[in-house]
Amino acid sequence: MASLLTSTLALTYFFIMYSSFLRRTNGVFSEELSEAITLKRMEKTTRLHFFFHDIHSGKSPTAIKIAGTSDSSLFGDTYMMDNALTESQNGSSKSVGKAQGMYAFAAKNEPALLMVVNYEFTRGEFNGSSISVLGRNPVMDDVREMPIVGGSGRFRYANGYALAHTVWFDLKTGDAIVEYNVYVKHY
Numbered sequence: 001m002a003s004l005l006t007s008t009l010a011l012t013y014f015f016i017m018y019s020s021f022l023r024r025t026n027g028v029f030s031e032e033l034s035e036a037i038t039l040k041r042m043e044k045t046t047r048l049h050f051f052f053h054d055i056h057s058g059k060s061p062t063a064i065k066i067a068g069t070s071d072s073s074l075f076g077d078t079y080m081m082d083n084a085l086t087e088s089q090n091g092s093s094k095s096v097g098k099a100q101g102m103y104a105f106a107a108k109n110e111p112a113l114l115m116v117v118n119y120e121f122t123r124g125e126f127n128g129s130s131i132s133v134l135g136r137n138p139v140m141d142d143v144r145e146m147p148i149v150g151g152s153g154r155f156r157y158a159n160g161y162a163l164a165h166t167v168w169f170d171l172k173t174g175d176a177i178v179e180y181n182v183y184v185k186h187y
């Protein structure tokens with residue numbers, strides 16, 4: 001009698017657990033959600049083109065050294081920037097945003113930078129949106145490719161790549177103008 005009761009209870013328990021397990025595995029909550037998102041949001045690719053002004057000279061430099069050694073080696077030198085982004089190479093041309101972040105000389109034997117930078121845009125439909133770049137920038141190369149690791153606003157869920165090409169460099173001051181072609185995928 002007792003064993004019948006025990007086995008009935010065990011069987012009931014098993015069915016309750018089994019049905020809740022079924023409900024859980026059959027629950028398509030996350031699948032439905034991702035399907036709905038896929039249907040509603042179309043992935044786009046946007047190309048951005050702008051010029052980056054890395055200014056160390058003058059009364060109001062936009063890039064300043066914040067760390068590094070005093071010896072002649074560049075290795076370890078770290079800069080903080082709030083660099084202007086403009087529509088054309090002329091620094092007085094229309095502003096499209098700012099590059100805010102850091103770069104550091106991360107290679108012992110060549111001028112290769114670690115870039116950790118947010119590009120914030122202030123024009124048109126991308127006003128207030130930003131992309132985040134984390135990458136390697138060997139500055140002597142003609143074209144450097146850096147990954148876009150994320151974004152905000154219109155660039156939420158962003159990924160893609162940035163191609164940087166130096167168009168002007170002043171060896172004395174370190175001032176530089178860099179042309180950017182950015183390909184960013186987002187929703």
Ligand SMILES: *[C@@H]1O[C@H](CO)[C@@H](O)[C@H](O)[C@H]1NC(C)=O
Pocket residue numbers: 090091092093
């Ligand atoms: C840059 O633009 C300003 C204002 O539009 C102009 O006065 C200046 O000559 C331009 N500079 C160059 C190098 O084209």
Ligand SMILES: *[C@@H]1O[C@H](CO)[C@@H](O)[C@H](O)[C@H]1NC(C)=O
Pocket residue numbers: 122123124127128
């Ligand atoms: C960008 O957005 C800011 C804040 O919303 C606004 O003040 C500014 O006028 C906008 N700029 C452009 C060019 O739309």
